[in-house]
Amino acid sequence: MRSMKTYIQKNSTAYWRGISAMFLGSFVTFALLYCMQPLIPVFSEEFHIAPAYASLSISLTTGIMAFFMLLVSWFSDAKGRKIVMAISLSVSAILGIIIAFCNNFSILLILRILQGIMLAGFPAIAMAYVNEEFDPKIVGMVMGIYISGNSVGGLAGRIMVSTLADFSTWHIAVAGISTIGLLLSIWFWIALPKSQNFSPKKRDLREMLAALTKKLQNIELLMLYSISFLIMGGFVTLYNYIGYSLMAPPYNLSQTLVGCIFIVYLIGTFSSTFMGKLADSNGSSKVLCLSIGIMLLGCLTTVHGSLSIKIVGVALFTFGFFGSHSVASSWVGKCAHSDKAQAASLYLLFFYLGASTIGTIGGKFLLWYDWEGVVIVIALALVLALILSGVLLLREMRYKIYSAAQS
Numbered sequence: 001m002r003s004m005k006t007y008i009q010k011n012s013t014a015y016w017r018g019i020s021a022m023f024l025g026s027f028v029t030f031a032l033l034y035c036m037q038p039l040i041p042v043f044s045e046e047f048h049i050a051p052a053y054a055s056l057s058i059s060l061t062t063g064i065m066a067f068f069m070l071l072v073s074w075f076s077d078a079k080g081r082k083i084v085m086a087i088s089l090s091v092s093a094i095l096g097i098i099i100a101f102c103n104n105f106s107i108l109l110i111l112r113i114l115q116g117i118m119l120a121g122f123p124a125i126a127m128a129y130v131n132e133e134f135d136p137k138i139v140g141m142v143m144g145i146y147i148s149g150n151s152v153g154g155l156a157g158r159i160m161v162s163t164l165a166d167f168s169t170w171h172i173a174v175a176g177i178s179t180i181g182l183l184l185s186i187w188f189w190i191a192l193p194k195s196q197n198f199s200p201k202k203r204d205l206r207e208m209l210a211a212l213t214k215k216l217q218n219i220e221l222l223m224l225y226s227i228s229f230l231i232m233g234g235f236v237t238l239y240n241y242i243g244y245s246l247m248a249p250p251y252n253l254s255q256t257l258v259g260c261i262f263i264v265y266l267i268g269t270f271s272s273t274f275m276g277k278l279a280d281s282n283g284s285s286k287v288l289c290l291s292i293g294i295m296l297l298g299c300l301t302t303v304h305g306s307l308s309i310k311i312v313g314v315a316l317f318t319f320g321f322f323g324s325h326s327v328a329s330s331w332v333g334k335c336a337h338s339d340k341a342q343a344a345s346l347y348l349l350f351f352y353l354g355a356s357t358i359g360t361i362g363g364k365f366l367l368w369y370d371w372e373g374v375v376i377v378i379a380l381a382l383v384l385a386l387i388l389s390g391v392l393l394l395r396e397m398r399y400k401i402y403s404a405a406q407s
Contacts, residue, residue, distance in 0.1 A: 006196045007135040014193045018133065019145050021192035022126060026149025028089050028181040028188070029122045031157030032096050032115065033061060034239075035177050038162040038259050039170050041243050046170075047105040052363030055240050060109055061116035062236070063356035066349045068120035073128065073345035074208040076121075081129045081195050088121025089185035096178030100171045127344035131333035132197045143330040144276025151268030151322055158239075162259020211342045220395070221335050221343065223388045224328050225350040230385035231292065231328075232351045233358025234378040235321045238299065240359050242314065245371040251307055264315040268322030275323030276330060284331045285393035291327060292389055294320030296382040303375050324385075325351075354381075 008014045036057040043054040076084045095115040102108045126146060134142045157177050164173035215221050239262075246253045246261065271291075279287040294316055301313025332347045358381055365373030 008133050008193065008196075009135055010138050015134075017191050018193050019142060021188050022130065022142070022146045023149040023152075024184050025085060025089055025122055025126060025188045025192075026146050027153035027156070028093065028184050029119055030150045030153035031177055032092050032181050033065075033119055033157075034058065034154045035096075035157035035161045035174060036061075036112070037239055038158050038243060038255070038262070039165060039173075040240060041247060042165060042170055042255070043105060049105065050363070051241065051244060051366055052360055055359060055363050056109055057112055058236065058240060059356040059359050061112045061119070062352040062359075064113050064116035065120045065123075066352035066356070068117045069123065069345040069348050069352075070208075070212065070342075072121045073125060073342055076125045076128075081125050081132075081198055082189075082192055084121050085125050085129070085192070086185065086189040088118055089188055090182060092118040093178050093181035093185050096181060097175055100175035100178060102171075123344075123348050125344075127329060127333060127347070129195065131344075133193070133195060139333065140276040140280040140326075140330045141273065143333070144273035144326045147272040147276075147322060147326045147329065148269040150325075151265045151272065151318075154268075155262050155265030158262040158265070159259045162262070163256050166255040166259075208342070212346060215343050215346050218335065220392065221332060221346070223392055224332055224335070225347055227288070227292075227328055227385045227388050228325070228347050229350040229354035230358075230381040230388075231295065231321060231324050231354070233354030234295065234299065234381040234385075235317075236355040236359040237362035237374060237378050237381075238302070238314070238317060241362055241366045241371070241374050242302070244366060246307075250305075261311060261314060264311070264318045267315050267319045271319040272322040272326040276326045279327045279330065283396065284327050284334075285389065285396045288324060288327045288331070288389045289386065289393055291320045291323035292382060292386045295324060296320075296379060296386065299375060299378045299382060303372060 008018050040051065040054045040057065043049065043057060044051055047054070072084060072088075092115050095111060095118060099108060099111045099115070102111060127143070130142050130146060131139060160177050161170065161173040164170075164176060216225075242261070243258045245251070246258050247255070275287055275291055298313045298316030298318070298320060301316060302310050304310055304313065329344070329347060332343055335343070358377060362374050362377045365377050369376070
């Protein structure tokens, strides 16, 4: 059994360096990943393409990233966590700068695929690093802080790109956010503490597949993976297409004002940490049900015609999503007693496949039924996620009753 001294303790120097590096690494990853999202209507107009095709600038990147996370987590078992994450961030930022000079949408998609491959090196390994290196008593809180970097990065990427694209061009906007990403990637490499609880493992492909298969046979993990598919699919679908609704009559908002809608991402910064702490003290299953329920309520509220009420709905939806993701992702680490990187990479495989699959379907429903069609797709996904989280809650309650009866 590892000594507690090997863990990063709360309020130590390593703790502050570690959480700040993980926060900024998450910031860079999600700023680069989603900076294209507010540009989807711009791509539709500039390249004369349908919304579903324009959304491939997000869907292809998230989809390819999901698959490569499985390979990268296996690779990191042999090479280490920190070096893989640092290379992932810096090369992804360099690719973003190259994308800024692109004038052909097909070439842009190819570069976004390459960027997705490189971005795969951070999220799954980051989750494993947090579970391996930080004191288990604070893992839920640290995971919440890490995930809050998702919300801040997504917010900064979207708002900066929206504003710059409105006043100049999307090329300058993408170049700007990518340059910031490169500078922060260098700082990440310097600041993140080296792994203390990581032991290199050389495995062949069969061993990796065996480890992944074992995780998929765990019913609790499989339900968490399915929930991640559904909540992320709903989340990306809403943010992919809400710009079309807000830039059309009766709202007629500018690109900059639509970008300002993403300020509600700041709510995710709070909710991920808050819900993570709540799950540590009250149980993951209860908080997960609550968070998904808030997502569903927010989604349905966006159907209202009033712009202010619609924005409140987006805020509720965002609060619920980051809370759900924080709780579910930290729960995966607790369920996986071994091969944590593989367990985390499977979670994120389902997570980003949901973004690619449901996100693309949402574009079809936007064409067929306008914004109400998008809401139908999201609501169905969230109802399924709520059912699964309810099953997890019943399993947890049954286990507690059984344990009490045995004691």
